[in-house]
Amino acid sequence: MKVKFQWKLLFQIFWSFFKISPVTFGGGFAMIPFIIKEIVEKRKWLTHEDITDVIALSQTVPGAVAVNSATFIGHRIGGIRGALAAMIGVSLPTFLIVLSLGISYFFVQDNPKLEAAFISIRATIVAIIVYAAIKIGKTAITDKTTFFIMTVGVPVLFFIHPIIAIFLGAITGLVAVKIKQKLGYTIDLQKSKNVDPTTDPDYFMGSGI
């Protein structure tokens, strides 16, 4: 009896996220209203506060916010199996969509019209990346120290592996805060968290895609 119930619950978790997943255009934050509607209002699995917690936590853990928050919610509802069900549910539709687009691209890639389109699109992608940098820069650059880390980081990346740079960035953060505190400076570590992702439509890109 219990086993049967488990499978039903797991399928419900999977199906809830399977339905929500295709709306995650342009980042996981687009998913939040749909998660609230499905998980809080319809299924009544979790409360509003739970969702706010989960979203905050999902940004702290590496990985996409959409995937992390689904996995966290799945875990709260149904343990490790629930986490897996939610993750597969949220990933499968976009996997199939992206794969079909990839396959279609390889079928028509030699078409001169498509080649021409991609010449222009590649310039636009650079603009989208710059846009993402501006967006995340707005929350990341809060004082002279963070500006300095960003400025030094760019030339450094031409010489060291990006993964090493990420670790160096994290260590620099720890050390910089310690030094500043010893020197008697006050650092506003909360400043970057002023933006509430659930209400600010501006927050959908750059961070947590």
Next chain:
Amino acid sequence: MILWELFHTFFIMGFVSFGGGYAMIPIIETAVSDYGWMTAERLTNMIAIAGMSPGPVAVNSAILVGYSAAGIKGALVSAAAILLPSLILVILVAALFIKLHHHPVVEKIFYGLKPLVTSLIIFAALKFALANNLITINISFRSVSLVIIFGLSLFALLKLRWNPVYVIVLSGLIGIALYS
């Protein structure tokens, strides 16, 4: 073995995937050129398709790079590889009841990590701009028009607040009109 190369590249990337998909481009780009999976131009096309599709850009990029390098098997392996760290970390954090959010050490780490993620994205933009002849000393119809397209795209995103998907589609149509 190309599937193993894909797996460990995206598995490791999954553990350091902070700040969204575009910050992960330098890692993907390094692996792509180290293993010779594809040209920089094709990689830019893959990132463009990843950005146009629903779902996280990092995961979409992994799927497309995997497919491009090793077919459907490559896509499956890459998707699993980038998702697995999220599953492991989420279960770990949830099981240990670690309160990461507003934790003092986490906040200190993010104080340095966030500006570095910004550097990563700027670096990705520079690399792609160089690879796609957006930054060049050759003055030609194409190089000038590409800079204009870049500027208009940025204007549409920043000032007009258009959805990136529309900007990409419109840019594609402009490309057909100008370059075919």
